[in-house]
Structures are given as C-alpha cells and as structure tokens.
Amino acid sequence: MRVVRLLVWAGGGAxxxxxxxxxxxxxxxxxxKHRAIIGLTLLFVGLTIGVIVxxxxxxNRIGILLTAWPLVSIVxxxxxxxxxxxxxxxxxxxxxxxxxxxFVHLILAYPTGRLQTRLDRLFVAxxxxxxxxxxxxxxxxxxxxxPDGRYWLECGDCALPITHIAWxxxxxxxxxxxxxxxxxxxxxxxxxxxxxxxASPGGRRIVLPLSAAAFLVAGQFVxxxxxxxxxxxxxxxxxxxxxxxxxxxxxxPVVLGVGLLRARSGRSAVADLVVELERTxxxxxxxxxARTLGDPSLELALWLPERSSYVDSHGRPLEFPSxxxxxxxxxxxxxxxxxxxLLHDPVLLERRGLLEAAGAAxxxxxxxxxxxxxxxxxxxxxxxxxxxxxxxxxxxxKRLERNLHDGAQQRLLSLGLALQIARSQLxxxxxxxxxxxxxxxxxxxxxLDELRELARGIHPAILSDQGLGAALRSLGERSSVPVTIVVxxxxxLAESVEAAxxxxxxxxxxxxxxxxxxxxxxxxxxxxDGNLVVEVDDNGIGxxxxxxxxxxxxxxxxxxxxxxxxxxxxxxxxxxxxxxEIPCGS
Amino acid sequence: xxxxxVVPTTALIVDDHPSFRRFARKLLESAGYVVVGDAExxxxxxxxxxxLRPDVVLLDVVLPDMTGFDxxxxxxxxxxRPLVVLTSSRTAADLGxxxxxxxxxxxxxxxxxxxxxxxxxxxxxx
Numbered sequence: 001m002r003v004v005r006l007l008v009w010a011g012g013g014a015x016x017x018x019x020x021x022x023x024x025x026x027x028x029x030x031x032x033k034h035r036a037i038i039g040l041t042l043l044f045v046g047l048t049i050g051v052i053v054x055x056x057x058x059x060n061r062i063g064i065l066l067t068a069w070p071l072v073s074i075v076x077x078x079x080x081x082x083x084x085x086x087x088x089x090x091x092x093x094x095x096x097x098x099x100x101x102x103f104v105h106l107i108l109a110y111p112t113g114r115l116q117t118r119l120d121r122l123f124v125a126x127x128x129x130x131x132x133x134x135x136x137x138x139x140x141x142x143x144x145x146x147p148d149g150r151y152w153l154e155c156g157d158c159a160l161p162i163t164h165i166a167w168x169x170x171x172x173x174x175x176x177x178x179x180x181x182x183x184x185x186x187x188x189x190x191x192x193x194x195x196x197x198x199a200s201p202g203g204r205r206i207v208l209p210l211s212a213a214a215f216l217v218a219g220q221f222v223x224x225x226x227x228x229x230x231x232x233x234x235x236x237x238x239x240x241x242x243x244x245x246x247x248x249x250x251x252x253p254v255v256l257g258v259g260l261l262r263a264r265s266g267r268s269a270v271a272d273l274v275v276e277l278e279r280t281x282x283x284x285x286x287x288x289x290a291r292t293l294g295d296p297s298l299e300l301a302l303w304l305p306e307r308s309s310y311v312d313s314h315g316r317p318l319e320f321p322s323x324x325x326x327x328x329x330x331x332x333x334x335x336x337x338x339x340x341x342l343l344h345d346p347v348l349l350e351r352r353g354l355l356e357a358a359g360a361a362x363x364x365x366x367x368x369x370x371x372x373x374x375x376x377x378x379x380x381x382x383x384x385x386x387x388x389x390x391x392x393x394x395x396x397x398k399r400l401e402r403n404l405h406d407g408a409q410q411r412l413l414s415l416g417l418a419l420q421i422a423r424s425q426l427x428x429x430x431x432x433x434x435x436x437x438x439x440x441x442x443x444x445x446x447x448l449d450e451l452r453e454l455a456r457g458i459h460p461a462i463l464s465d466q467g468l469g470a471a472l473r474s475l476g477e478r479s480s481v482p483v484t485i486v487v488x489x490x491x492x493l494a495e496s497v498e499a500a501x502x503x504x505x506x507x508x509x510x511x512x513x514x515x516x517x518x519x520x521x522x523x524x525x526x527x528x529d530g531n532l533v534v535e536v537d538d539n540g541i542g543x544x545x546x547x548x549x550x551x552x553x554x555x556x557x558x559x560x561x562x563x564x565x566x567x568x569x570x571x572x573x574x575x576x577x578x579x580x581e582i583p584c585g586s
Numbered sequence: 587x588x589x590x591x592v593v594p595t596t597a598l599i600v601d602d603h604p605s606f607r608r609f610a611r612k613l614l615e616s617a618g619y620v621v622v623g624d625a626e627x628x629x630x631x632x633x634x635x636x637x638l639r640p641d642v643v644l645l646d647v648v649l650p651d652m653t654g655f656d657x658x659x660x661x662x663x664x665x666x667r668p669l670v671v672l673t674s675s676r677t678a679a680d681l682g683x684x685x686x687x688x689x690x691x692x693x694x695x696x697x698x699x700x701x702x703x704x705x706x707x708x709x710x711x712x
Contacts, residue, residue: 409675410603413696417609420700424616448697452677462680470682477679 001058005067009051012071016040016047019074022081032236036077042250046070049253053260061113065106066253072098073249083159090161093138100181101127103252104188107214108195110256111206111350116195123191127184134177141168178225185222189215202294203347209259213251220244259350270357277365282372283313285365289342292358299343302370303333304377310341313369315377332359332366340366383563387496390561394499397459404455409448416444460502467491468498472505472523479509481521481538488526497584500558501525501534504566507551508536508578516540516576531564531581544570552578595708598640598668599624600631600657602650606696610644617701628652632660640668642708645690647674647681658689669711673699 020037047070054063072095079092104127108120115121139161192211196204224233224241235242273292280288286300301310301318310318320341323329328346333339340359348355423437455461463471469487476483492498505523512518518540526533546553546568559566564582597619599610607624614621622638625631628649635643643661647654658670670690677695678685685693692707 405675406603410606413675414603414605414609416697417606417613417699421609421612421616424701445697452680452697456680460680461676462682466682466684474679474682 002055005051005055008067008071009048012047012067012074013044015071015074016044019077019081026081035236035242039246040074042246043070043074046250046253049257053253053257056260060111062106062110062256065102065109065113066256069099069102069106069252072102079159086160086162089159090139090163093142093161094135096138097131097134097177100184101131103214103217106252107188107210108191110210111259112346120191120195123187127188130177130180130184134174137170137173137177139163140165141170143167143169143171182222182225185218185225189218189222192218199347200295200297200345202351203345205294206259206347206350209255210252213248213255216248216251220248269354270361273358274361277362280365282369285362285369286313288365289358289362293344293348293355295345295348297345300366300369301341301343302366302373303338303340304370304374305337306374307377311373311377313373315373315375315380330355330359332363339363339370383561386561390500390558391496394459394496398464401455401459401461404451404458405461409451409455412444412448412451416441416448419444457506459499463498463502464495468493468501468525471498471502472525475502475506475509476523479513479521481509481512481518483509484520484522486522486524486526488524489532493532493584496562497532497582500555500562500564500582501532501580503558504534504555504578504580505536507555508538508576511544511551511576512536512538512540515544516542518575527584528581530583530585532584534578534580534582536578537575539575541572542570542574542576543572544568544576594618594620595642596620596622596638596640597642597644598622598631598634598638599644600626600628600634600649600654601644601646601673602626602648603646606646610699613699613701614644614704617705626650628654628657631657635661635664635668639666642669642671642704644671644673644704647672647676647684655684655687655689658687662689669708671704671707 020040023033023036026033047067050063050065050067050070054067057063075095076092076098078088079096082088101124105115105124108124109115115124140163142160142164144159145167192214196207196211199207220241227233233241235245269292273288276288276291277285286298289300290296290298300313301320302313303309304311307317310320312318320329320343323346326346327343328349330342330344330349331338332341342355342359344355419437419441423434423441426434426437460471460474462474467490469490472485472487476485493501509521509523512521516538518538521536521538524533524535526535544552546556552568556566559580559582562582564580567579568576569579570576595618597614599607599614599621601607601610601624604626607626611621611624619642622640623634625634626649628651631643631645631649634640645654645657649657654672654674658672661667661670672685672687672690672693673696674681674693675696677697678693681693691711694703694707
C-alpha cells in the first residue's frame with residue numbers, strides 16, 4: 001500500500017510540475033501563469049500532507065480524502081492547458097466540480113473517516129451526484145461556438161470531450177447549477193455547525209480547528225457567489241481573492257496534519273492529569289480522566305483478576321459493552337492483564353496518543369482504585385455472608401426448638417400421663433408407692449419446665465407463630481420485673497429482624513433481672529424511616545457495658561449483621577438505656 | 587363426678603403424637619370417659635366429630651394441617667357443638683391471647699393435664 005501512496009504522490013507531483021511547464025507556452029498574461037504556479041505548488045503541499053496522513057492512518061478514510069482533494073482540484077485545469085487534446089479535456093470536465101463533494105465528505109467525516117449521521121450521508125451522496133451531473137452536462141453537450149455560430153477556438157472539434165454527443169449552449173444551464181451551489185454550501189455550513197454542537201467537549205476540541213478552516217473555505221465560496229454572482233470571482237486576476245482562496249484551501253491540510261501530530265502528543269493535558277491525580281481521592285479517578293479527555297460521559301470499569309470480571313468503583317459487577325458507533329472501549333494495561341477499561345466517545349480514538357498517555361498516567365491511581373473496589377466488593381460479600389450466617393443460625397435454632405418440642409418434650413409429657421394413670425390405678429394404700437409416683441410426677445414437671453425454658457431460649461415458638469408483639473408480651477408476662485411493653489409495629493416483619501429485636505429485648509430483660517436490680521422496665525418497639533427502633537429502659541443501677549460478657553456483645557453483632565445500629569447508655573446510678581435501629585424495609 | 591344414671595361422657599382425642607393419644611385415652615378412660623375415637627390432624631378430627639358426636643373434644647393446638655384454633659372455630663359453627671378443651675405442650679404464655687377464644691371451653695397445658703383439671707372445665711361448662 002505504501003507503494004500506491006508513493007505512486008499517487010509522485011504522480012500528483014509530476015502532474016503539478018507538468019502542468020506548470022505546459023503553462024509556459026500558453027498565451028496568457030504573466031501574472032496568471034505566476035499565480036497558477038503558486039496555486040499548483042500549494043495544491044502539491046496539500047497533496048503531500050494528504051499522503052502523509054494516509055500513510056500514518058491507512059485504516060482511516062480521512063487520509064485518502066485529504067489526498068484526493070488537491071488532485072480533483074488540479075485535474076479539471078487540464079482542460080485549460082491541454083485544450084486541444086480530447087483525453088485531458090474529458091478528464092477535466094469529468095472532475096469539474098468533484099473537489100466540492102470530496103471536500104464536504106472530508107470535513108464531515110473527520111476525524112473517524114465515517115459519516116456519523118444519516119443526514120450527513122444523504123448530503124454527501126447528493127453532493128457527489130450533483131457534481132457528477134454537472135460534469136456530465138459538459139461531457140455530453142459542451143458547445144465551443146459563439147452564439148453567432150463562430151468557433152471560439154481555431155479548431156472546434158479538438159476541444160471536445162471524447163463522450164461528446166451534441167452541441168448545446170450549456171453555459172446557461174451551468175449558471176443554474178452555480179446558483180444551486182449556494183444553498184448546498186449553506187447546508188454544509190449548517191451540518192458542520194450541528195456536528196460541533198452535538199460533539200462531546202473533548203470531541204469538539206478535536207474537530208474545532210479543521211471545522212474553522214472548513215468554515216473559511218465554504219464561507220469565502222458563499223461570499224464570492226453573493227458578491228460576484230453565480231460564477232464567482234476570477235481569482236487569477238483578483239489578487240485579494242486569490243490569496244483568500246489559496247490560504248483557505250491550504251489551511252485545511254495544514255490544520256489536519258497538525259491535528260494528527262497533536263494526536264500523538266497531548267502531553268500537557270497528561271501532565272496536568274498527573275498533578276491532579278496526586279490530589280484525587282480514591283473513587284474520583286473517573287472524573288479526573290473525564291476532564292483530561294474532555295468526555296464527561298466517560299465510564300470506567302476496573303478489572304478484578306481474581307473474579308475475571310469488570311466492576312465499577314463501588315465494587316459492583318459491571319456488564320461491559322463492546323465497542324459500537326456511539327461508544328468506544330479502550331482497555332488500559334496489557335491485554336493479558338488489563339488494569340481497567342474506558343468506555344468513551346469514539347472521536348477520542350483520534351487522539352489515541354492522549355488516550356494511552358492518560359491511561360498510563362492514571363495507571364497507579366487506577367490500581368489503587370481497583371484495590372479499593374476489590375475491598376468494597378469483599379466487604380459487601382462479607383456483609384452478605386454475615387447476614388446469611390445469622391439467618392442460618394436462626395433457622396438452626398428454630399429446628400432445634402422444634403426437635404425438642406416434638407421429641408423429648410412429647411415423650412416426657414406422655415410419661416407424665418402414664419405416671420398419673422399408674423398413681424390413680426394404684427389406689428390410696430400402696431406402701432408409699434403412690435407418694436413416690438407423685439414425687440416422680442413433680443420431678444417430671446420440673447424437668448419439663450426446664451426443657452421448655454431451654455427451648456424457648458433457643459427460639460420462642462410464639463415469635464414464629466404470632467410475631468414480635470405477641471412474643472414480647474409473653475416475654476413480659478413471664479418476667480420477674482414489671483415490664484411495660486409498647487409495640488407500635490404489630491405487623492409481621494422479616495424473620496431475622498423479628499428475631500434480632502426479640503433476642504435484644506429478652507437479653508436486656510435478663511440483664512435487668514440478673515445485674516441491674518431494676519424495679520421496672522419499659523420496652524418500646526416503633527417504626528421510623530424504614531427502621532425498627534427497639535428501646536429498653538430500666539431504672540436499675542446502670543454500669544452495663546458491652547465488654548463484660550453481658551450477652552449484649554452477641555446482640556450487637558446480630559443487629560450489625562442486619563446493617564443496624566446498637567447503642568447502650570448505662571451511667572452508674574442512672575439505669576440502662578438500650579437503643580437499637582434495625583432496617584426493616586419500608 | 588357424675589351420677590350413674592347419666593349416660594357416660596364420650597370423648598374424642600385430637601393430637602398428632604401417637605404416644606400422647608395412647609396415654610390420654612388411658613387417662614380419660616380411667617376417669618370414666620368413653621373415648622369414642624381419636625384423630626391425628628384437623629381434617630380427620632372434623633370428620634370424626636361429625637360421625638361420632640363426642641361430648642368432649644381434647645384438641646391439641648398444633649396440628650400438621652391446621653391449628654387447633656381453626657378446628658375449634660369450625661366446630662363452634664356446628665349445630666351440636668361439643669365441649670372443646672384445647673391443650674398443648676406449650677404453656678398459655680407461649681400461646682398468648684389465642685387461648686382465650688370463645689370457640690373453646692378452656693385451655694389446659696399438657697404439663698397440667700389431669701383428670702381433675704379436665705373435670706373442672708367440663709363441669710364448669712355443663
């Protein structure tokens with residue numbers, strides 16, 4: 001492919017040189033020849049930049065378009081210089097207005113090489129069709145005679161295109177075409193403005209210089225038509241317009257070439273980023289990168305090698321989309337061990353240098369961020385597993401309680417009935433055996449009570465059957481300290497929440513009896529802002545702490561496993577006040 | 587407890603534990619009840635009551651298919667409602683307010699189930 005580009009470049013150069021040489025014997029004023037040579041030189045400069053861009057970015061159509069533009073601007077001039085040769089004249093007419101559609105195609109497709117919107121594609125297609133129709137008009141019906149029938153060239157036929165079929169005065173029609181060029185140029189300017197408005201800030205920064213040059217080119221074209229009529233001004237004789245046109249035309253390849261070079265550097269923005277990252281707290285690297293690259297919509301995905309998956313900065317798993325027309329994906333770090341991936345505006349791919357440099361600069365911060373994300377993910381997992389452990393514990397307690405109830409307890413109850421029957425059947429006089437049986441029954445009752453107490457401590461059946469309110473009231477009734485129970489949330493809640501609240505109250509009441517020497521206790525259960533609020537206040541001696549095996553420590557864990565909060569206030573002499581908040585959904 | 591002229595009191599025992607049914611039957615029989623049958627769940631209890639028309643139903647609160655309270659409610663809607671004595675291996679405190687139902691004559695925890703306690707409830711209701 002490089003050979004092709006070299007041939008195009010050399011061919012274009014030869015064409016420019018050949019035309020400059022061929023110009024010398026032509027009967028034209030010196031100033032015209034002089035300016036024609038300047039024009040050819042500038043076009044060759046444009047062609048050279050175009051070939052360089054094409055060489056640097058062979059996969060991007062921009063290089064080809066930028067190479068084609070000067071070429072299709074030169075070729076039409078063949079028909080002036082070699083006016084008595086059919087082939088150059090044919091070529092000249094065939095490409096007569098082709099520079100215009102190639103130009104709008106180039107500008108609107110910059111920088112990706114692809115036309116982004118349907119409207120752009122339609123417009124460019126129409127521009128090509130328009131130029132082809134214009135050229136066809138001359139190819140088929142070019143008239144070399146004056147209106148009075150005289151030829152304006154010495155030989156009438158020799159300046160005709162190969163394809164010529166009839167003589168018509170096509171200049172009138174071509175005037176109409178010239179006037180149509182005005183609305184087309186204005187449409188192009190509108191499309192360009194639209195492209196700028198819709199670009200991301202970073203994308204706009206990239207397309208703005210070339211767009212400005214394009215505005216100048218199209219703007220001077222419009223100005224010429226407005227000021228001088230449909231065929232414009234003759235730049236060969238008008239000095240001011242000659243320079244305006246030449247400079248505007250040269251600006252396009254120059255700006256584009258500079259843009260290409262800048263895409264390789266972007267060093268100052270990266271330097272700013274390095275300084276900024278120093279001050280960037282973990283979790284904010286995305287914002288810093290978005291600012292540097294000028295794409296606020298930039299998304300960051302961190303790669304966790306252990307999980308072989310991407311997560312966001314909170315450690316939440318992320319489904320990473322593949323590249324599309326609207327979003328591009330750039331993976332930072334080596335492909336076999338990526339650090340992170342950026343999802344961004346595809347225009348930024350044109351500044352791959354900046355993208356890669358920024359990615360490299362942010363590598364350390366991203367590593368840090370990744371560790372943080374990993375930590376967060378582990379924390380979330382730990383939390384979930386803690387909750388699961390508490391829930392599994394509750395399930396196990398329930399199962400134990402059921403087993404005790406259905407097994408040993410039932411057998412002991414049956415045994416009690418058997419003893420009772422035995423005693424009644426024995427009659428009154430049985431050498432004291434009846435009393436012995438009575439004692440056995442009493443003993444059995446005591447065993448049953450202990451067993452029931454044990455089962456209840458493991459998991460109260462009333463809690464599963466009737467909910468927190470009923471379970472707490474039952475608890476209060478059995479307590480040896482007078483308890484006031486206010487339950488403001490009598491609807492059923494999640495099992496784990498009910499169990500945590502129940503055991504919190506039951507442990508607190510047990511402490512009141514065992515340590516606090518309280519004479520009254522108040523228990524209150526309310527719902528506030530999605531939390532179940534449990535409060536236990538006694539008037540005992542206070543001084544309770546979480547440290548000294550009061551059983552409250554385990555309850556703290558239980559409450560925290562549900563993402564709840566637990567506080568104990570127990571000043572000596574001022575009673576104990578327990579306050580817990582457990583998230584309970586609504 | 588009752589005169590010889592009176593037809594013996596018939597009873598139905600509803601409980602899902604076979605050992606309890608067996609000993610409860612012996613206990614009630616020792617006290618002069620005629621145990622006309624037993625049932626191991628709520629549905630068969632309802633069928634048995636319709637078929638056997640017992641005077642007293644000793645009804646466990648916890649049954650595999652429905653609660654004893656539900657059975658008591660259905661029995662209370664019948665024309666000839668038997669005396670229903672609820673019982674449970676749990677205590678009244680464990681069962682909360684549920685035991686104070688209008689649908690039953692009373693509640694005796696299995697721990698405290700004696701002939702005397704049962705007779706007291708039955709005579710109170712009669």
